[in-house]
Amino acid sequence: MSTPLRGAVIGCGFFALNQLHAWRDLPDATIVAICDRDPARLVEVGDAFDIATRYTDAADLFARERLDFVDIATTVPSHRALVELAAAHCVPVICQKPFAASMADARAMVAACDAAGVPLMVHENFRWQSAILAVKAAIETGRIGQPFWGRVSFRSAYDVFSGQPYLATGSRFIIEDLGIHVLDVARFLFGDVTRLTARTRRVNPAIAGEDVATMMLDHVDGLTSIVDCSYATRLAPEPFPETFVEVDGSLGTLRLSQGYRLTITTVDGTSVEDVSPPLLPWASRPWHNIQESVMLIQRHWLAALRTGTEPATSGRDNLKTLALVEAAYAGASEERWVATAEI
Ligand SMILES: NC(=O)c1ccc[n+]([C@@H]2O[C@H](COP(=O)([O-])OP(=O)(O)OC[C@H]3O[C@@H](n4cnc5c(N)ncnc54)[C@H](O)[C@@H]3O)[C@@H](O)[C@H]2O)c1
Known part of the structure; x- marks a missing residue:
C-alpha cells in the first residue's frame, strides 16, 4: 500500500x-x-x-x-x-x-x-447516497425502459436552523442550500437540463429566505422532471433527510419511497427492495444516509487523485448544477422559463 x-x-x-x-x-x-x-x-x-x-x-x-x-x-x-x-x-x-x-x-x-x-471537486454528496446510486443502477439496467418523466423530492419540517443558524438569515434559503443537492440528483439521474421554471414561497415567518420551491425541468433528451423541496412540510414519520425519487419509463416505473424502499413495476410484476444505507460506526440516525455519502464521495476523491481522473462532481461539472440554482431563482422571480444557456 x-x-x-x-x-x-x-x-x-x-x-x-x-x-x-x-x-x-x-x-x-x-x-x-x-x-x-x-x-x-x-x-x-x-x-x-x-x-x-x-x-x-x-x-x-x-x-x-x-x-x-x-x-x-x-x-x-x-x-x-x-x-x-x-x-x-x-x-x-x-x-x-x-x-x-x-x-x-x-x-x-x-x-x-x-x-x-x-484537480477541483465540489463536495456534492447527495448523488453518492447509496439509495440514489441504487436508483441510478436500476435505471441503467433498462428494466423500466426509456425514462420519460421523473420527480426528485425532499419535503420535511426538520429544524435545520438549530444546527445551522446562518440558514435562517440569508435572502436565499432552500434552493441554494438544499435544492442545489436535489437539482444535482435530477441531473445525475435524468441528464443535463436545457431550461427550467420555478415557484417559491416562504411559509416560516421566522426566516429570511424561501423555504418551499417547486421546479419543472426540461432535460436534453426530452425527459421532463419535477424537483420539489420544502422545509415547511410536517409529515409523520418525519422523512428527513431522505430524498424520494419517481421515474416513469416506457416499460415500467420506479419509486424510491420512505424507509429506503425501491419499488419497480413492469408488466412482469412488482419488486420491492430495501436500499437502506449502512449505519457507519460514527454515524447517527437520521443523518446516516448523508454521512455514508460523505464517506463515498471522499473515497471517490482519493481514487480520482490516485488515477489522475476528473471527479464526477468536479468544479466544471458543478457549474451546471449551480446554473440550475441561478435559473430557478430567475424563473421564480420573473415567472418564466429560463434556458440554462442564459446563465
Ligand atoms: N453536503 C452536505 O450534505 C452539507 C450539509 C451541511 C452543510 N453543508 C455545507 O458545509 C459548509 C459548512 O457548513 P456548516 O454548517 O458546517 O457551517 P459552520 O458555520 O458550522 O462551520 C464553518 C466553519 O468554518 C470556519 N470558517 C469560516 N471561514 C473561514 C476561513 N476563511 N478560514 C478558516 N475557517 C473559516 C468557521 O469558523 C466555522 O467553524 C456550508 O457551505 C454548507 O452548505 C453541506
Whole structure:
C-alpha cells in the first residue's frame, strides 16, 4: 500500500465533523492539519480527532504544510478566496457546496484550478447516497425502459436552523442550500437540463429566505422532471433527510419511497427492495444516509487523485448544477422559463 495522501481540512464547523470522521476511516488519507478562524473550534475539533497541527489562518497552513489535498468545509463567502489560495499553492482541492455565491465566482475558481493544473471537486454528496446510486443502477439496467418523466423530492419540517443558524438569515434559503443537492440528483439521474421554471414561497415567518420551491425541468433528451423541496412540510414519520425519487419509463416505473424502499413495476410484476444505507460506526440516525455519502464521495476523491481522473462532481461539472440554482431563482422571480444557456 502506498503512503496515505496528506490532507488538511479548512473549516471545522457543524458539517466538517462528518468529513473528519470519514477521513479517519479512509486508510489512503491522513489529515495532517486543520484550520479554522475560531480558535475555540480548533481546540475542540483538534482534540476530538487527535490532530495536533492547527491554524487560524489558511495562508499560514498553505505556507507551512506539504499537502496532497485540502478539504474546504467553510460556508460559501470564503470559498472563492480559499480555492484560489489552494490553486496558488498547487494543492488539489475539495470545496463544500454551495460551490460559490455567483456563477462568476464559480467560473473563476474553475479557471484558477485549471491554470494551476490542480484537480477541483465540489463536495456534492447527495448523488453518492447509496439509495440514489441504487436508483441510478436500476435505471441503467433498462428494466423500466426509456425514462420519460421523473420527480426528485425532499419535503420535511426538520429544524435545520438549530444546527445551522446562518440558514435562517440569508435572502436565499432552500434552493441554494438544499435544492442545489436535489437539482444535482435530477441531473445525475435524468441528464443535463436545457431550461427550467420555478415557484417559491416562504411559509416560516421566522426566516429570511424561501423555504418551499417547486421546479419543472426540461432535460436534453426530452425527459421532463419535477424537483420539489420544502422545509415547511410536517409529515409523520418525519422523512428527513431522505430524498424520494419517481421515474416513469416506457416499460415500467420506479419509486424510491420512505424507509429506503425501491419499488419497480413492469408488466412482469412488482419488486420491492430495501436500499437502506449502512449505519457507519460514527454515524447517527437520521443523518446516516448523508454521512455514508460523505464517506463515498471522499473515497471517490482519493481514487480520482490516485488515477489522475476528473471527479464526477468536479468544479466544471458543478457549474451546471449551480446554473440550475441561478435559473430557478430567475424563473421564480420573473415567472418564466429560463434556458440554462442564459446563465
Ligand atoms: N453536503 C452536505 O450534505 C452539507 C450539509 C451541511 C452543510 N453543508 C455545507 O458545509 C459548509 C459548512 O457548513 P456548516 O454548517 O458546517 O457551517 P459552520 O458555520 O458550522 O462551520 C464553518 C466553519 O468554518 C470556519 N470558517 C469560516 N471561514 C473561514 C476561513 N476563511 N478560514 C478558516 N475557517 C473559516 C468557521 O469558523 C466555522 O467553524 C456550508 O457551505 C454548507 O452548505 C453541506
